[in-house]
Amino acid sequence: MFKDNLGRSVNTASLERYEKLVAKTDKFSMGVLKPILLGLYGEVGSIMSAAKKYHREKKAYVGYKDAVEEEFGDALWYFVALCRRMDLKVPCVFAMHMPQKPNECTELKNQNGASPSKNTTLLYEGGLDASLLRLGRVTADLLNIDKSSSNIDSFFSEFLSSYFQSMSLVGLCFSDVLEKNIEKVSGRFLVTAKELLPDFDASFPEEEQLPRKFEIQITQRKSGQCYLRWNGVFIGSPLTDNIKDPDGYRFHDVLHLAHAAILHWSPTFRALIKQKRKSDRMFDEAQDSGRAIVVEEGLTAWLYSCSKRLDYFEGHDGISYDILKTIQRFVQGYEVEKCPLKLWEDAILQGYAVFRKVRENDGGIVIGDREKRTLLYRSFGDACER
Template sequence: MLRDYVAAIDGTDVLGSNDLEPVLLGLYGEVGGIMSAAKKHVREGAAFPGFRKAAEEEFGDTLWYFAALCQRLGFSLEDIFTEASRASAYKHVAAASDYSHGAMAQIILPKESVQLDSALFELGRAATALLGAAPAKEDLIRFVGHYLEALHGAELNFSTVVRANIRKTRGAFLLPEPSSLPDFDKDFEAEEQLPRRFRIKVSQRASGRTYLQWNDVFIGDPLTDNIADRDGYRFHDVFHFAHAAILHWSPVMRALIKQKRKSKRDYDEEQDSGRAIVVEEGLTAWIFSRAKELNFFENQSRISFGVLKTIGDFVAGYEVAECPPKLWERAILDGYAIFRQMRDAQGGWIVGDREARTISYEPLEEPV
């Protein structure tokens, strides 16, 4: 039920509780996204399956903004959808229900086939009508009617749209319950696990190269920035250690400390291999290029959802794809907090705690 959807996304609305303009503009923008993605999905069909996912995402984002709008205007999302379904353009079909309090459900369908182009045009007009100072209830009902017609014309499943949007918004805006987070190597022996707690010493020599030490043993190769613009990238291994501590994932760290999961061939080849290492290194370099434009995320408490979404595309097919965007955000921001201290002090200790999913910085000892 839509009331369950509203309950599920509670806490994901980070916009001002009384601000209508950001919600209305967001809604209008998502409707534009629907027009583009839905047309591509229908036109390209099975040739480009990614368009279907994109269309489902745009419909889900539009629903989210519409729910936020209803909340600010004091209307029930479920009531608006119910009233929209009573319009003469819809028919009610009985169906079995898995809802615990009843044996029957009603499915609403347009009485006639829907032309997608017409439905999208009408949805756009209905969205434009909402851009007034305070949209009327009739405008909301009309919008939902055209939203449902466009959804039907695009041949998409509403329940799939709702479930996907819940996963997306909760993953992006709510810190997950620790018990719900994956621990990718808990079933392996200690020598094949990322260490539960670790202290890594990072020191810079007069040559400008940085060195890593774990348990008093040098690991990895000495690093420089490898660029004319000295930006501190020689300290970038801190990000791999942040991944290990907070995400419980880092093929790079496994390679550095030689603790790959070789007892299971598929893990060794598919999750800890050279390709996985390249993915993490490439992702780290890409995030660094974005961070460099933003003063390395100093005084920032959030990462743009566009960046988090791209990260999801980067790691698709690897175990870390199970980690929600909000956990990635925490790993990035905490990692860059350590990076800035490390860069300014020209070294230090990286302290990771996988049980607490934390990473911290300690300065190097004063010279004797």
């Protein structure tokens, strides 16, 4: 146990847990340093970029604290990955180089001696700029180290000193940065056991649940209109692409079906099959009705626009973090925000794999299984396929 940059207790077990998390998510070869060093350098640049935006835009830069906190966390990931390659135990490194006194690393203050949390503007004009420039220089020096370097300890000490100093001057706490990055990395890269994933309607009557298994027939008529049929009954309205240059968006309901099967969430699909959770007024109004439907439709349309530039994710085995982060912001305030980003990635990749089949064949049967969290495609008269 030791104190962080703002005097809060840091449990050694938290750093040990983080070290193991980095090991699980580190896909780079343990025998090379350059990708890690370049990654660390890039993340420090992102810290400086976020600070610059705040300096320029002040309150207009919405989400400043979250953005800078995230960049400090990403830099931490690369630093820990570097420690692993140097055969150094992370808790020992931090215990050795953590400031000895709370706020010791905030010695660069403005002329009035104000604390970081009380006069951020003046700090940007003096102390913080100097601290960030120092952090950048120290990180640049790290680019030249290797396992045989005799001054590794000195480099690490300089890096952590400027890292903690900069963090303190923007009013961030290392403990918060650590926990937020654990949450981000776990949700983004690790597969959560199915029994631990959220099931948003399990406690509701069966008639108010999304179907545990479903088959939706999608057909296109000569008019170009697309129809959905569930249990022999047409649902929803016939769709066209509604755009000058046809792009297949008439089949986009496949993506809502992916949300239902894999995320256990789709206010749009609930509305189509009239299985809203009306026994609970709050869920009916806040999670299943107009605004939630608009959020899902808007998100789906935006992501579709992105997918067009990426061949509808054909050949992709992952989704960029920028896209996933935007999705996370899109759904804030709705139950689906509890779904980890890795599950969103799975829903997108499975959904678009089936969408491409439907688009290629002008229809087919979409098969969802909420228990397995899968979405499959079957052409009329054929066996299932992805």
